[in-house]
Amino acid sequence: MEQNVIKIVSWLQKQVEQANVDGLLVGVSGGIDSAVVANLIKRACPESSLGVVMPCKSQSDDQKHATSVLKACGLPSITVDLTETHEVMFSNIQQQLKSTNQLDENQLKLADANLRARLRMSTLYTVATNHKYLVVGTDNAAEWYTGYFTKYGDGGVDLVPLVNLTKGEVREMAEYLGVPGEVIHKQPSAGLWEGQTDENEMGTSYANIDRHLEGKEIPEKDREIIEAMHTRSAHKRQLPPAPPK
Numbered sequence: 313m314e315q316n317v318i319k320i321v322s323w324l325q326k327q328v329e330q331a332n333v334d335g336l337l338v339g340v341s342g343g344i345d346s347a348v349v350a351n352l353i354k355r356a357c358p359e360s361s362l363g364v365v366m367p368c369k370s371q372s373d374d375q376k377h378a379t380s381v382l383k384a385c386g387l388p389s390i391t392v393d394l395t396e397t398h399e400v401m402f403s404n405i406q407q408q409l410k411s412t413n414q415l416d417e418n419q420l421k422l423a424d425a426n427l428r429a430r431l432r433m434s435t436l437y438t439v440a441t442n443h444k445y446l447v448v449g450t451d452n453a454a455e456w457y458t459g460y461f462t463k464y465g466d467g468g469v470d471l472v473p474l475v476n477l478t479k480g481e482v483r484e485m486a487e488y489l490g491v492p493g494e495v496i497h498k499q500p501s502a503g504l505w506e507g508q509t510d511e512n513e514m515g516t517s518y519a520n521i522d523r524h525l526e527g528k529e530i531p532e533k534d535r536e537i538i539e540a541m542h543t544r545s546a547h548k549r550q551l552p553p554a555p556p557k
């Protein structure tokens with residue numbers, strides 16, 4: 313594990329040098345993926361790294377966990393509360409759709425969740441430009457393969473240091489890095505709506521996705537779910553399609 317950490321930390325340092333920027337930042341949610349990245353960027357750029365906490369109708373536990381992650385790794389932070397910003401933007405869009413008879417309640421619920429992720433992305437780039445830092449993403453191999461992220465939201469980043477690690481490997485790295493236990497052991501959640509957990513929404517488990525990525529046998533039903541997510545999300549892992557010249 314130590315070797316893996318050293319490898320990623322020096323890769324991050326190289327990216328900073330090559331991009332000719334001053335440092336790195338990450339959104340810190342109180343979840344395990346951003347906790348690991350927070351530790352890695354602090355190691356890569358001890359004097360020029362930043363965590364950004366961005367509550368948006370978030371659970372109070374998440375904020376408590378974000379604070380304990382930041383304290384444990386000594387990463388400085390700022391907090392930008394997006395609750396009001398989201399409220400203004402979302403209710404304006406909703407009103408316009410409603411008054412013109414174009415509102416689809418179910419679709420808009422999903423769009424609402426993705427809007428929060430995209431407001432966070434805009435916030436991170438605003439702070440990154442101010443500091444001359446790069447935005448570091450937190451997607452792991454399981455999320456990347458299944459496309460379980462918001463296009464141009466939490467997927468809109470400059471670097472993806474965890475993209476080759478399964479969720480299990482992220483957990484092992486979190487333990488090695490001293491991430492607080494309550495963060496390591498809670499259910500992964502995008503916090504996109506009340507009571508949401510990743511595994512409920514996906515209909516399969518990270519353990520199955522990890523096993524599938526490692527080439528091991530998993531139940532046929534889970535294999536089908538994972539492959540369907542992978543196919544459906546191909547566009548998120550590519551540049552936007554363009555017509556031939």
Ligand SMILES: Nc1ncnc2c1ncn2[C@@H]1O[C@H](COP(=O)(O)OP(=O)(O)OC[C@H]2O[C@@H]([n+]3cccc(C(=O)O)c3)[C@H](O)[C@@H]2O)[C@@H](O)[C@H]1O
Pocket residue numbers: 422425426429455459460461462463465466501502503504510513547
């Ligand atoms: N074939 C295609 N070619 C090009 N573009 C295509 C496309 N199909 C859809 N699109 C575009 O992509 C959009 C759909 O993609 P997107 O907006 O990402 O939305 P979508 O994939 O529907 O939803 C995002 C998923 O990621 C989950 N998520 C989000 C954020 C964080 C986390 C987490 O783990 O923390 C999880 C979230 O719960 C949800 O299940 C469509 O609205 C359309 O604009």
Ligand SMILES: Nc1ncnc2c1ncn2[C@@H]1O[C@H](COP(=O)(O)OP(=O)(O)OP(=O)(O)O)[C@@H](O)[C@H]1O
Pocket residue numbers: 338339340341342343344345346347364365366367368370374432450466499500501502503510
């Ligand atoms: N409230 C928040 N404040 C700051 N960043 C956030 C917040 N919510 C989400 N993010 C950013 O979006 C990323 C994607 O969320 P995701 O839930 O996949 O990761 P996580 O919360 O770190 O871990 P887990 O998957 O275990 O919940 C986070 O890692 C973080 O960078």
Ligand SMILES: [Mg+2]
Pocket residue numbers: 341342343344500501502503
């Ligand atoms: Mg989360």
